[in-house]
Structure formats: structure tokens, C-alpha cells
Amino acid sequence: MRFFPTRNLLLAGGVAALFAAVSASAQDRGVGTRSGSSVSGVEQAQTIDCRGQPATVSGTDNQISFVGDCPGLTVSGTDNRISITLRPGAPIRVSGVDNVVSWRVAGKGRPQVSVSGVGNSVAAAR
Numbered sequence: 001m002r003f004f005p006t007r008n009l010l011l012a013g014g015v016a017a018l019f020a021a022v023s024a025s026a027q028d029r030g031v032g033t034r035s036g037s038s039v040s041g042v043e044q045a046q047t048i049d050c051r052g053q054p055a056t057v058s059g060t061d062n063q064i065s066f067v068g069d070c071p072g073l074t075v076s077g078t079d080n081r082i083s084i085t086l087r088p089g090a091p092i093r094v095s096g097v098d099n100v101v102s103w104r105v106a107g108k109g110r111p112q113v114s115v116s117g118v119g120n121s122v123a124a125a126r
Contacts, residue, residue, distance in 0.1 A: 061080070073093070098118070
């Protein structure tokens with residue numbers, strides 16, 4: 001059996017480079033799960049059609065834009081940035097720290113807003 005240290009070193013370096021590329025790619029897209037209009041995880045950036053389901057976001061540093069027919073929104077976690085178009089009178093519930101929600105209403109009216117936690121902001125989109 002012959003041992004070729006240079007070849008093994010190149011192979012190991014290639015595997016390490018591939019692993020680093022996959023890790024960087026995962027960081028760019030964030031890590032978490034999505035089920036319908038519910039998102040949980042870290043550093044996700046997505047546009048999601050609610051399709052008549054309430055929107056839910058939990059986790060950290062997510063940037064989510066909800067479109068379509070959204071009957072409500074619940075946000076928990078830290079530093080999430082959410083934009084959403086809601087039904088008139090829909091509930092928005094925000095808890096956690098430094099979450100920002102920008103809302104629009106499809107039609108006339110305002111959402112019913114409930115905020116707890118520290119540094120959270122809920123305001124009409126400009």
C-alpha cells in the first residue's frame with residue numbers, strides 16, 4: 001500500500017473547502033423551519049403567502065414578508081422584522097425583544113394590536 005501525503009492533503013483540503021461553502025450557504029439563508037404561514041428559526045429571509053392561515057414567526061433575526069389573505073399575526077423572539085397585509089380587525093400579537101412589525105390592511109380598518117416585551121414596535125407601513 002502506497003501513501004501519497006500530497007494527494008491526501010489536497011483531498012482533505014477539498015473536503016474542508018466544500019464543508020465551509022455549505023456552512024456559509026446555510027448561514028446566508030438562515031436556519032429553521034416553515035409550515036404553511038408559520039416560520040421559526042434564525043436569520044431567515046422569506047416572502048410567504050398566508051393563503052387564509054394566521055401568520056406566526058418565532059426565533060431571531062428573521063426578515064419575513066407576508067402577503068395574501070392573512071387573518072392575524074403572532075410574533076415572538078428577538079430582532080425579527082416582519083411586514084404583513086392583514087384583514088381588517090385582524091389581531092397582531094407581539095412578544096419578545098426588539099421585534100418590528102410593519103402592517104397594511106386589505107380594505108379599511110386597523111388591526112387589533114397587543115404588544116408585550118421590550119423594544120417592540122408595531123406600526124402602519126408607510
